[in-house]
Amino acid sequence: MTNHEIARIFSRIADALEIKGENIFRVRAYRTAAQNIKALARQLEDVYRETPEKIGQLQGIGKDLSAKIAELIATGGLEYYEDLMKEFPEGFLSMLDLAGLGPKKLKKLHDELGIDNIAQLEKACRENKLETLEGMGPKTEIKLLEAISYYRGSEGRMLLPEAGEYAGQIVGYLLSSGLFEKVEIAGSLRRGKETVGDLDILTVAKNTEKAMDHFISYPLVGAVIARGTTKSSIKIKEGPQVDLRAVEKKAFGAALVYFTGSQQHNIRIRHLARKKGYKVNEYGVFSVGPRGRERRLKASTEEEVYKKIGMQWVPPELRESSGEIEAALDGKIPSDLVKESDIKGDLHLHTSETDGRAGLEEVMSAAEERGYKYIAITDHSQNVRIANGMDKKRLLRHLERIRKAAEKFKGLEVLAGCEVDMLENGKLDFGDEVLRELDIVIAAVHSKFNLDRKKQTDRYLRAMDNRFVNIIAHPSGRLITSRKALDLDLEKVFRKAAENRVFLEVNTHGQRIDLNDVNCRRAVELGAGVAINTDAHEPAQMDLLKYGVITARRGWVEKKDVLNTYSLSKLKKALKK
């Protein structure tokens, strides 16, 4: 049972209890627990197996919820949950995913109109049945019909790079108007989550009325969801919802904290502030005097807001309520989280020799343009036939060509390597007599994704015992929207990596982001290092590096933990082991 599955069950329980009209704080407890569990760096199942009592020490998990987690892990099910679900028709709770429909209205629709599912809701809206209910009118029906159509056509959350593109375009549109003094991306995009739902943009506007009008007139707008003086929301045609908030300059810091989230992070910040006699909202930090009199304290930047509460500034990527609050209170926020400018080269690149699009020199000059000190050319090995993998003869010839082409690029060190396939039994696709000819060896799985946990893990461990292996590419094998991660004991893999000085890749290609944030964090905790690589198959993809960097930052990875921040001489030493 994964953390995500446990979190989903808790959040379904929260939905169900809310509809039943249970104590809202009890509902919130389940919801908070679900969110905290999703943000954990370790799998609860692993924690439970080692030290079961640690479950109850987690933030927001007490006696009752730790017992429920134990039951889920031990039996794969939860009696309380299953009984609760029996009270609701199939598909009923998922109606809560409709925008504008919450537990209260849903309960009313069920109790008074007998609505059990989306199809019945749609029919009732079309027949104007909702208008017969108190508190609902014609607009409610229109909004719900829109929500239903959006829900059906919804592709869910975007991948991070796609969100980045949308945001870049809108920010450009806003800035070009001259109506804004400041425009800043906030929300999960600023935190660098691997998928993003809505886009959040925080602004300081010279004239909020004009600014809001400009925003809702964005050419690609499909619908205006809300239009207020400080807050408006639009839905982009075939794209995401975008929320824009305009605040005064002096409130910008507090507003940026608030609008960046995560929600759990905000709740804890405000809670801490309250204990100190302050109130924090998006307009600033206020001291609360006798008779509730409020006085604004100077806090126009994020740094000042955190300082007032008595803690260090927290980098946005860390704001997931997964230990950063405690660290910031103790002054223990990592001081040197890896930055894009720390990266001295890309160590996983393909060329047209196998399945890449560009030739050797094109790749090298792209690297030179990016100011890299070094790169590694790592085309596929023979077993990956679909990618036109090289046999021994072709590889040796390729190495020669790489070294020859590299002579033209004086300031760039080019390592001649290979992405060597990891065979089912953990042997590599080439023997040691070939591997020793390479400057760098990346081992990777491209087939047999469905081995059982023991076999898959042994496959990795054996490959990492080969003394020539430097990097494990895309270790978990997952593709965010299409392929599950391999069934793998990552704890063992990370420990072995630390022991044998094998680096684990943070691969930014396509839908990978692999390792992901929580795995990065655990790998580094266990003493392993990472390498942030693009696995680019054409030079433009080398730009995706920033998403690997942000993911590593979310995993609390510092510069010293990252192989490709090393100087050339240190890199070469590390590769020789």
Added chain:
DNA sequence: GCCGTTTTCGGCCCGACTGTTTTCAGTCG
């Protein structure tokens, strides 16, 4: 249901916008 140098009981982050109201409940982030 969780949590505690104000509390083991009584709190639980905080505010904007909408639609249906005539002062507010519901929803959202």
